[in-house]
Amino acid sequence: MKRVGAEPAYVLHRYDWSESSLILEILTRHHGRVAVVAKGAKKPSSNFRPILLPLQQLEVAFGGDAEIRTLKAAEWAGGQVMPTGDALLAGYYLNELLMRLLARDDPHPALFDAYAGAVHVLAGDHAESLEPALRSFELLLLREIGLLPSLNLQTLTMAPLAAGGRYALVPESGLIAIADDDARAALHGDQWSSLQRSLDDAAPFSSTVAQIPAFAAELKPMLRALLHYHCGVSTLRTRQMMMDLQSL
Structure with a gap:
């Protein structure tokens, strides 16, 4: 080389x-x-x-x-100061995801830009943007490495989503319809479709960050399960560290 x-x-x-x-x-x-x-x-x-x-x-x-x-x-190259506290742990979490899921010598310029955007949020004084930035990066990472299904179609049937229907993102089945009385975390069809449009935007990271706050709590456990499935672990090291520190 x-x-x-x-x-x-x-x-x-x-x-x-x-x-x-x-x-x-x-x-x-x-x-x-x-x-x-x-x-x-x-x-x-x-x-x-x-x-x-x-x-x-x-x-x-x-x-x-x-x-x-x-x-x-x-x-x-300049840009921002070192994150601290929860933001620093969140940065180490992003690094762990990349170490576990990204193969060497496999370029993804769009993913690099999303990572740079996430680091910029972590270094700033924007606590309310921390969770949306993490969820946005997780979605873009999964999409870039081919592990995220289309979010505007049911994965198994390729049928379009009903705007008011409830759909869950499941590791082995993709996006599936679930009943209204099902207690699992889920989003409505119009919410999944809005996420897909954001991912397809010319600036996917910032566009997705803007969409996520309205349903971040429901999205988090589904993305966590999908990431743990593909990482082959029940809990990531950085997440365990966060839980240990919170218990103290």
């Missing part, structure tokens, strides 16, 4: 490698998730040391043809 330069990127995860170096999993706009080694990054004198932080947009250069490439340069 030829050297890649001036590539927008975020650090998703980091591992120690030798006494002085790090292996980083980074999300790039044009090359997807990439593993790079940052040689000497742990040394006090390293230029990498104050730069390679999560939830901060970078411009990086890397090269090599091995599975783990070599980081050549990294610069902070």
